[in-house]
Amino acid sequence: MGKLGIERYYEDQLHGFTGFEEVEINSRGKVIRKLREQPSVAGKSIHLTIDLALQRYITDLLAGQKGAVVVLDPQDSSVLAMVSTPSYDNNLFVDGISGDDYRRLLNDPDRPLYSRATQGVYPPASTVKPFIAVAALTEGIVTPSTTIYDPGYWTLPGSTKRFRDWKKQVTALSI
Known part of the structure; x- marks a missing residue:
């Protein structure tokens, strides 16, 4: 019986059904005849992708x-x-x-019950940059030879507000 996790979630499908056989026996315990039978049904299998x-x-x-x-x-x-x-x-x-x-x-101050994988909220940081680059390449906004000049800030079009980079240095980024 699945008590936790995947096994508990899919218990109804994994468990199947228990069968039975109802028989008539004599005083010595010998089967005289079968009265009813309900064959057992195996539960379904699931395939997990975890390596x-x-x-x-x-x-x-x-x-x-x-x-x-x-x-x-x-x-x-x-x-x-x-x-x-x-x-x-x-x-x-x-x-x-x-x-x-x-x-x-x-x-426990290390919070072992807290799943950092599913409950943590983190800023995208540099992990999102490759996806943005691929999207820009796919949409034809840039090419593999495009160089992006970074003066250390970005200005929203139609605005005078500058969003400063966390580093003050000026850089050029080649796609």
Whole structure:
């Protein structure tokens, strides 16, 4: 019986149905005849996209640190790995977590119950820049030989307000 996570979410589909056989027996326990039968039905299978080796590798890389890594398959966006650290032993919840264990997790200053991968809110920073560059190339706004001059600020068209870069140096960026 699925108690947590994927198994719990898909329990109805994974479980299937238990069958039975109703028989008539004599005083010695020997089957005389079968009265009714309901065959069991196997549950459905599900295929997870998590790459266990990759998941373990990332978990080892993040050991002792606070952080999150999510790896998606670029072909279909399926999740190959999703790690948030620090973490906790999920098995604590399987048979019901003790009050002491739960308080320990809740009061841990490293917040192991907080999934940095799914609950964290972070500014896009440099991770969004390749996507913007690809979009600009795709739309023909720039070409592979375009050089962008960066004076250290950007002015919204039709405005005099300057949005300053976090660095004060002037740079040129080649696409």
